[in-house]
Amino acid sequence: MGVPLRASGLLAVALLVCGCGATGEPVRRADPSPPAPSASSSTGYVTEGMVGFYSAEPFKVDIKGVERTPKLTVLRMEIMTTAARNTKGDFGYGSVPSDFARFRLFDPVGRKVYFTLRAKSGDEAFGTRHTMKGSGFPEDFVPGVRYPVEVYFPLLPAEVKAVSVVPDLPLGPMTGIPVADVAREPVAKQRGASGEVFQWPVVLPEGDVWSAVSDVNELIETPKKTTLQEGAKETIGLRTDVLFAFDEATLSA
Numbered sequence: 001m002g003v004p005l006r007a008s009g010l011l012a013v014a015l016l017v018c019g020c021g022a023t024g025e026p027v028r029r030a031d032p033s034p035p036a037p038s039a040s041s042s043t044g045y046v047t048e049g050m051v052g053f054y055s056a057e058p059f060k061v062d063i064k065g066v067e068r069t070p071k072l073t074v075l076r077m078e079i080m081t082t083a084a085r086n087t088k089g090d091f092g093y094g095s096v097p098s099d100f101a102r103f104r105l106f107d108p109v110g111r112k113v114y115f116t117l118r119a120k121s122g123d124e125a126f127g128t129r130h131t132m133k134g135s136g137f138p139e140d141f142v143p144g145v146r147y148p149v150e151v152y153f154p155l156l157p158a159e160v161k162a163v164s165v166v167p168d169l170p171l172g173p174m175t176g177i178p179v180a181d182v183a184r185e186p187v188a189k190q191r192g193a194s195g196e197v198f199q200w201p202v203v204l205p206e207g208d209v210w211s212a213v214s215d216v217n218e219l220i221e222t223p224k225k226t227t228l229q230e231g232a233k234e235t236i237g238l239r240t241d242v243l244f245a246f247d248e249a250t251l252s253a
Contacts, residue, residue: 048082049171053095056170057087059141063165063174064148066105067182072117072205073153074186075103075165078146086140089130091169093123098138100151101125102168107160108175111216114153114163120208127151130200133191139200146197150186154211 045063050056064076081087092099101123105114116125128149132139141147156163156179164175189202220227226237 045165045174045177047167047172047174049169051089051091051169051171052087053090054088057089058082059087059089059171061167061171063177066163066165066177066179068156068158068160068179069182069185071155071185073105073114073156073179075105075151075153077103077149077151079141079149080146081141081143084143086142088138089141092125096138097123098129098131098136099123099125100128100149103151104166104168105153105156106164106166106173106216107156108164110157110160111218113166113214113216114156115212115214117152117154117205118210120210125151126203126205126209128200128202142198144196148197148199150202152186152205154213 046060048058048060051059058081060080060082062078064078067074067076079089079091081089090097091103092101101116101118103116106112107114116127118125128147128151130139130141130147131137160179162176162178164173165177166173186202186204188204189199191201192199218227224238227234
């Protein structure tokens with residue numbers, strides 16, 4: 001099944017990263033004033049928007065890179081809330097998601113959309129899970145804390161040199177992100193904090209994995225014709241007033 005997409009421009013926004021006093025576990029910031037910038041660097045692939053199922057909250061997503069390993073593709077990000085209070089952040093599917101399944105990769109040259117690798121038993125994507133320790137329920141994002149996030153996709157073909165990140169969320173797409181070839185495969189991670197950065201658990205793909213790649217359908221309408229691109233198939237429809245002379249049943253020259 002094809003996925004219709006509209007072309008979008010690159011959102012190149014300077015990332016302002018924030019400091020916090022998190023040690024061991026994220027803590028609620030008592031002072032709602034903006035924290036001081038940190039030394040963390042941004043790639044320039046940054047987008048901001050409102051995320052949430054029951055109530056939308058502001059978030060910032062900084063793309064750190066797209067890596068092609070021998071077995072799969074890794075999208076690495078850093079996500080933080082820009083709200084002044086703890087926020088849920090529904091980045092997955094389902095009623096109480098703790099994963100980041102709603103991120104997608106788009107290959108504009110090969111005209112393909114790649115979806116996150118997920119467990120076939122549910123909608124959960126493999127990769128980072130923002131779960132509370134000992135409960136499995138989603139854990140809030142804390143203001144001022146930066147959260148490294150990684151999600152996995154089917155292996156990109158060797159000829160794919162750059163992709164767009166197109167979230168299934170009210171967040172702007174980020175285009176022209178280079179694909180880096182790396183020899184190392186991702187590793188599982190445990191929760192833990194280091195200064196203003198908090199690491200949630202990372203779950204690697206295993207067992208029965210759901211994997212999907214879809215062709216992109218494109219519909220272009222002009223005053224003279226309609227062009228429908230479905231994968232490698234292209235259908236062109238000409239308007240009747242172009243084919244026939246005005247108020248006549250004979251073909252126009």
